[in-house]
Amino acid sequence: MTSQGEGFTIDSDGVDPNQVPKRTLCTGEKIPAIGLGTFGSDHVSGEEVAETVKKAVSMGYRNIDCASVYGNESLIGDALHEAMEAGIPRNELWITSKLWNDMHGEGDVLISCAKTLKDLKLDYLDLFLVHWPFQNFHEPGCDADSRDRNARPYIHEEFMKTWRQMERLVKLGLVRHIGTSNVTISKLRMILRDAEIKPVCNEMELHPHFQQPELFHFVKENGMVPIGFCPIGSPRRPDRDRAPGDTVDTEDPVVMKIARNHRVHPSVLCVKWAVQNGQVPIPFSTNPTHLRSNLQAVVEDPLTKEEMEKIGKMDRNCRLIKGQVFLWKGAKDWRDIWR
Ligand SMILES: NC(=O)c1ccc[n+]([C@@H]2O[C@H](COP(=O)([O-])OP(=O)(O)OC[C@H]3O[C@@H](n4cnc5c(N)ncnc54)[C@H](OP(=O)(O)O)[C@@H]3O)[C@@H](O)[C@H]2O)c1
Numbered sequence: 001m002t003s004q005g006e007g008f009t010i011d012s013d014g015v016d017p018n019q020v021p022k023r024t025l026c027t028g029e030k031i032p033a034i035g036l037g038t039f040g041s042d043h044v045s046g047e048e049v050a051e052t053v054k055k056a057v058s059m060g061y062r063n064i065d066c067a068s069v070y071g072n073e074s075l076i077g078d079a080l081h082e083a084m085e086a087g088i089p090r091n092e093l094w095i096t097s098k099l100w101n102d103m104h105g106e107g108d109v110l111i112s113c114a115k116t117l118k119d120l121k122l123d124y125l126d127l128f129l130v131h132w133p134f135q136n137f138h139e140p141g142c143d144a145d146s147r148d149r150n151a152r153p154y155i156h157e158e159f160m161k162t163w164r165q166m167e168r169l170v171k172l173g174l175v176r177h178i179g180t181s182n183v184t185i186s187k188l189r190m191i192l193r194d195a196e197i198k199p200v201c202n203e204m205e206l207h208p209h210f211q212q213p214e215l216f217h218f219v220k221e222n223g224m225v226p227i228g229f230c231p232i233g234s235p236r237r238p239d240r241d242r243a244p245g246d247t248v249d250t251e252d253p254v255v256m257k258i259a260r261n262h263r264v265h266p267s268v269l270c271v272k273w274a275v276q277n278g279q280v281p282i283p284f285s286t287n288p289t290h291l292r293s294n295l296q297a298v299v300e301d302p303l304t305k306e307e308m309e310k311i312g313k314m315d316r317n318c319r320l321i322k323g324q325v326f327l328w329k330g331a332k333d334w335r336d337i338w339r
Pocket residue numbers: 036037038039040041065066131181182203204228229230231232233234235236237265267268282283284285286287289290291293294321
């Protein structure tokens with residue numbers, strides 16, 4: 001470790017951020033091809049996540065995926081502030097945050113963005129996403145049966161009112177890009193048709209057992225960059241996001257065999273595949289060895305065409321984040337969310 005500034009060190013075993021591949025957005029801007037997730041899955045404290053952000057930036061991560069609902073943005077803000085004080089230029093960092101479901105109302109989007117900026121101690125965000133495409137609220141850490149009595153399905157006219165407020169944030173210079181998350185092709189088609197400022201990215205669940213090929217290609221064909229959440233299959237996700245029949249990517253014999261060939265952990269293989277497949281994975285980890293190997297995975301020892309094809313054939317359509325807590329009165333089951 002080489003010391004640089006008070007409380008912040010540059011990791012001499014890290015990866016040069018200039019070596020990390022980048023994806024070009026339709027605006028010509030570039031986003032680092034791997035990011036760091038910051039959702040503590042209800043069991044990792046905000047302090048620990050913030051410490052991880054510091055470690056990650058010192059190792060060469062430059063893309064951090066935040067959200068107001070993760071409840072840790074002010075602590076992450078301290079970490080980012082320290083990194084910038086120590087000499088990491090703001091324009092080298094790509095900071096994403098997300099609008100939570102209870103802040104879609106008229107006037108709320110600006111308030112939510114301002115709060116996130118204050119917490120993260122930034123004067124602009126690189127990307128602001130609408131976290132889920134409908135309004136509702138549930139308590140952080142709630143169980144799988146929890147429902148918001150006022151929850152509503154996707155109503156395009158309502159979504160566009162939220163989107164107009166997102167567009168305003170771009171015009172005000174508070175956010176550089178806006179995007180969607182947890183949408184489907186049918187919703188995205190309408191959003192793209194009616195948006196004045198188009199979404200540049202769509203954040204979606206993507207891992208070997210859940211490749212969402214139709215949505216993935218639709219996103220790319222429409223000039224958007226797919227950001228892949230749960231790239232490792234979220235082995236420590238909260239109980240509300242677990243269901244009988246869920247499969248485990250890192251225990252798949254194909255993943256395990258290819259990982260062995262490359263002498264990496266199956267988790268690292270998932271990250272390698274994701275970047276080569278064209279999405280921007282945002283793996284979460286608090287373990288420095290894991291953080292480092294996930295980052296190194298994208299700059300060395302690429303998978304062969306045959307290996308990529310083998311993983312491409314492994315899709316099991318196994319959605320892990322089903323979103324059942326967002327269901328509205330009258331909805332049949334979680335599949336209604338994804339129509
Ligand atoms: N837009 C959305 O609606 C949405 C939804 C879900 C998630 N997200 C975002 O996506 C991020 C990632 O998703 P996730 O955290 O659920 O799942 P994930 O990244 O698929 O999995 C994280 C888990 O993998 C383990 N891991 C990471 N690297 C490893 C390695 N090299 N070797 C062994 N184990 C490893 C971590 O444990 P260790 O700490 O022990 O390494 C952690 O338990 C979130 O943090 C959040 O930012 C967004």
